[in-house]
Amino acid sequence: MDMIAGRGNMAEQNTDKAAKVDTLSDRRVRVSTRDVCVFYGEKQALYDVSIDVPDRAVTSFIGPSGCGKSTFLRCINRMNDTIEGARVTGKIDLDGDDVYDPSLDVVELRSRIGMVFQKPNPFPKSVYENIAYGPKIHGLANSKSDLDEIVVSSLRKAGLFEEVKDRLHEPGTGLSGGQQQRLCIARAIAVGPEVILMDEPCSALDPIATAVIEELIDELRENFTIVIVTHSMQQAARVSQKTAFFHLGKLIEEGPTEQIFTNPVHKQTQDYIMGRIG
Ligand SMILES: Nc1ncnc2c1ncn2[C@@H]1O[C@H](COP(=O)(O)OP(=O)(O)OP(=O)(O)O)[C@@H](O)[C@H]1O
Numbered sequence: 001m002d003m004i005a006g007r008g009n010m011a012e013q014n015t016d017k018a019a020k021v022d023t024l025s026d027r028r029v030r031v032s033t034r035d036v037c038v039f040y041g042e043k044q045a046l047y048d049v050s051i052d053v054p055d056r057a058v059t060s061f062i063g064p065s066g067c068g069k070s071t072f073l074r075c076i077n078r079m080n081d082t083i084e085g086a087r088v089t090g091k092i093d094l095d096g097d098d099v100y101d102p103s104l105d106v107v108e109l110r111s112r113i114g115m116v117f118q119k120p121n122p123f124p125k126s127v128y129e130n131i132a133y134g135p136k137i138h139g140l141a142n143s144k145s146d147l148d149e150i151v152v153s154s155l156r157k158a159g160l161f162e163e164v165k166d167r168l169h170e171p172g173t174g175l176s177g178g179q180q181q182r183l184c185i186a187r188a189i190a191v192g193p194e195v196i197l198m199d200e201p202c203s204a205l206d207p208i209a210t211a212v213i214e215e216l217i218d219e220l221r222e223n224f225t226i227v228i229v230t231h232s233m234q235q236a237a238r239v240s241q242k243t244a245f246f247h248l249g250k251l252i253e254e255g256p257t258e259q260i261f262t263n264p265v266h267k268q269t270q271d272y273i274m275g276r277i278g
Contacts, residue, residue, distance in 0.1 A: 024242055024256055027054035030195055030225040031076055031113075036090035038071050038080065045071050048090070049251045051244055053195070058217060058226045060236035060257070063246035064277055069229040072246070073197050076227065077113035078106055095194065111138055113195045114188030118203045120180035122172035122187075127164050130172040130183055131155065134191040150190055157223075158186035159216050178209025182216065189224070196220070198228040202235065214239050233273065237261050245269045247277070 031053035038046040046068045053059050061069040071080065078099060080086040092099040094112060111134065122130050131151045134140075141147035151168070155161035160182040164175065172183050181201060188196050198217070202210040217226060217239045230236050236243050237257060244254035245264070253260065253269045264270050271277045 024054045024057060027057060029053065030055045030095060031227075032091075032093045033072075033075070034091045036072065036075055036088065036092060038068070038075060039087045039089075040083070041085040044249065046075075046249045049246075050090075051251060051254055053225060053227055054242060055225050056221055056223065057242060058221050058228060058240040059242040059244065060240035061227065061229045061244050061246060062231075062233060062236050062272070063252075064272065065231075067246040068249045069246050070199050072251075073199055073227060073229050076195070076197055077110050077115055079110075079115065081106065108138075111191040112193055113197060114191065114193035116181070116184050116188055116196065116198045116201045118200045120177055120184050120204065122175075122180050122183050124171065124173060126169045127155075127172045127175070127183060128168040130187050131190045134187060138191050140191065154186040154190040155183075157189050157220070158182045159212065159219070160186055176209070178205050178212055181205060181209070181213060185213075185216065185220075189220075193224065195225045195227065198226065200229055200231060203231065210235075233261070245272060247272070 029052040032051075034050045036046060036049040037044060049072055061073060063069055074080045075088050075092060076099070080088055088100065094109070097104070099109060123133065125133070128151055131154050132147050135147060135150045141150055152161060155164060160179060163179060164183075167174075172180065175183060181204075185196070202213050205213065214235065217228065220226060228236075228240065240257045242254065243257040243260040245252050245260060245266075245268075247268050253264060253266045260269065261273060264273060268277070
């Protein structure tokens with residue numbers, strides 16, 4: 001069994017590869033949110049956000065600073081649970097499973113919905129151990145050779161193997177910033193997630209490392225559903241097939257990326273795209 005390529009049915013994944021060119025509306029919905037509101041204490045940060053995230057495509061969240069993009073992203077794998085005073089209402093489903101079901105195991109949820117943060121945050125361990133840690137704690141490898149295979153395959157999928165194959169037992173923190181971010185992506189991939197959330201994954205990187213990550217995101221969408229928060233409209237246009245525009249805690253408009261950038265319906269979206277707000 002390929003434990004790396006996500007937990008969906010592999011045969012279905014392969015036949016679906018051609019779906020890369022399909023319209024988004026034909027895609028199965030991986031994550032669906034309905035009327036999601038988030039409060040930090042008394043303050044409401046998000047208002048009734050309802051959106052469907054299509055399978056094996058990149059969905060980007062854009063909007064001016066403070067509009068709630070990261071807050072909404074963190075709802076999807078319950079990272080807001082870790083913020084004191086944060087409260088989420090509404091409904092979020094992953095493949096039909098209620099993400100906020102109290103009986104749901106949050107550690108298991110976060111292996112199904114991985115996350116990559118703004119600043120690369122490898123563990124203070126070797127490159128190998130950074131990847132092997134998740135599969136070990138989730139019991140995904142029965143032997144050392146299984147584990148080796150997961151490590152190598154995850155590094156390959158993250159486009160990092162060739163660069164680090166001779167330094168697998170050196171500290172992950174010794175890699176360049178762009179390599180560290182790909183290491184974090186490999187770490188997320190290693191536990192076979194269905195969805196990968198990326199919160200401004202290139203904001204700490206130079207243009208060359210950014211281009212490498214963008215290419216990688218484009219490759220990863222063959223096997224994973226990706227949601228990315230970005231400040232860069234160019235990046236959203238380059239990497240995503242679906243775009244959602246947020247303003248002041250509300251989802252103003254969402255649709256195919258090309259349509260949002262060339263023919264937005266709402267004036268607020270137009271103003272943002274034209275650089276008049278944000
Ligand atoms: N931990 C927190 N406690 C209280 N308020 C918060 C917290 N995190 C975010 N907020 C508030 O929620 C609102 C949305 O913030 P959020 O970080 O989600 O926006 P964003 O669109 O991702 O912004 P940016 O692009 O600047 O990262 C803001 O008003 C912010 O001040």
